[in-house]
Amino acid sequence: MDGTQGMSEVTGSEALATLHRVFGYDAFRGEQEAIIEHVVGGGDAVVLMPTGGGKSLCYQIPAMVRAGTGIVVSPLIALMQDQVDALRAVGVRAGFMNSTQDFEERRLVEAEFLAGELDLLYLAPERLRLDSTLGLLSRGKISVFAIDEAHCVAQWGHDFRPDYLTLSVLGQNWPDVPRIALTATATHATHQEITQRLGMPDAKHFVASFDRPNIQYRIVGKADPKKQLLGFLKQEHEGDAGIVYCLSRKSVEATAEFLSRNGIEAVPYHAGLDAGTRARHQSRFLREEGLVVCATIAFGMGIDKPDVRFVAHLDLPKSVEGYYQETGRAGRDGLPSTAWMAYGLQDVVQQRKLINMGEGDEAFRRRASAHLDSMLALCETARCRRSQLLTYFGQEGAEACGNCDTCLSPPETWDGTVAAQKILSTVVRLERERRQKFGAGQIIDILLGKRSAKVIQFDHDQLSVFGIGEELAEAEWRGVVRQLLAQGLIAVEGEYGTLVLTEESGTVLGRQREVRLRKEPKPAPRAAAARERKAKSPAVELPAEVAPVFEALRAWRGAQAKENGVPAYVIFQNATLSEIALQQPTSLAQLGAIGGVGEKKLATWGEGVLGVLAGLRGEAAPSGVAGSSGAGRDDDPWPDYVGQEPPPEDEPVPEDVDW
Missing domain, CATH: 3.40.50.300 (P-loop containing nucleotide triphosphate hydrolases)
Known part of the structure; x- marks a missing residue:
């Protein structure tokens, strides 16, 4: 056995022991183990893993296994307190620094960091622009840098944050500290942009499946x-x-x-x-x-x-x-x-109009149009939506899932060539004969032969195409226009969203191209679990005789969460409660063997859980259990500020569209 192999085995076993001791799980999922071993060994990593796939463990465990403090770059400071609360609940020494703290609070966190008393320290990217922050970090021991929501570095992305562009300084100032950049969503182009802008050319890339089958x-x-x-x-x-x-x-x-x-x-x-x-x-x-x-x-x-x-x-x-x-x-x-x-026609028209009227340059408009085209293709697809999503992210060959609307109620397609020609011919007549441009509503009124006020005002009832589209209803015509927009056979122009021809329109008018359209699907049948779900009951499949146990545990959890001012899932997640309800342990040892019950949670909440279960069995609660919440003891995981309202963010919130 060479030294590298020996080190890998040691760090691997230590990582697995940490997973069990702190988080209460016996095995890693998917790529987690390979990622953690790589980072613990000192390597950089770029991780693409879907939301809910366990990205956080990929930097939390290396931070606890390696010497020093893990620095986590997180984009929203309003959530840092909740993130830190959840970590402290399982015994991780975590802290954060941001502008919501007063001088004494920041000084305490700085002292903890310098003394090596923190496993994880959360910072907003804006704070890393400050010389004082960089100076502080240079005086402490850092185990790993984690850049969460790394897609924020992509300038053409949906959550671009300019401050992420400065994060390459981490590799420049601390070349020997491993960095891990994580995101739940990135195309191949965004993936490459993350690698380039963060200055991580030698990073190992881990791409998990983007599928979320649930x-x-x-x-x-x-x-x-x-x-x-x-x-x-x-x-x-x-x-x-x-x-x-x-x-x-x-x-x-x-x-x-x-x-x-x-x-x-x-x-x-x-x-x-x-x-x-x-x-x-x-x-x-x-x-x-x-x-x-x-x-x-x-x-x-x-x-x-x-x-x-x-x-x-x-x-x-x-x-x-x-x-x-x-x-x-x-x-x-x-x-x-x-x-x-x-989703409807007006969505397409409005999005096109926003792109055309926006302040971006031509390159920006091209990219925005390409993004919209891909979104329209997903909306109008007749194939499995899940496989279409996976294909977009480069995961080819996915089979139909059987659980999306197009699988549950497959849409019919029809030859819409003549209908498309009627729409395009109306646009041509208006533009060439009248030197006019109109939106979809007016064109549909003309095809349906409606003598609306606007049709009469402009004498559009005199056009040769007036009334030639009575074979389709108005909603069906709107669907035709929407799909022509999605296929690039017609376009939206100007402030008023008028319809104009594209380069591809001539192939349809010239009968050189068939246009296949999808009929509006019938409502998809609801999944059995959704039909059976009652108000306020969780989506947990449990035998009928076990459901009251789960509800009692959930009520207990809610009371503890309210008492301690934390979200209920910080105490135990639903999946853990359901497993407790199924197994109904009678001892702390049995409870500790359940997934999601680590040492800290077992010590803090274990007796309370056993007391609830004993009460349901009609037994007396073990000594010291009745009413036990786990709070107020010497190892109380909740600091004094828990339960207060989160303070406002200290970075700008992205503006949304005002219509």
């Missing part, structure tokens, strides 16, 4: 989107926590108010709210069960709430990367979840 992807035609959303939530996700994304602040406010008025507790979140309100709403979402947040894209990055059961979009995302990142916030615990979107 998420059901569904896209429906937009009719009355708020009512469609309400029906979806009432039928399938009543009482569940979830996120609803809208593009405009006005839509966010209106949707949250509509849901609240109809019996679903919802709060808004967007960049136009004051920082205190945003912080309160985010804190409620993390700590309460069953709350819905209606938000712009300013919300969600970095949030580690495992029991988000759905993510809904009422407007078309700008890119597949953005869509995947946002939908990936559902089902981090691996339990059944839904990614639902309402």
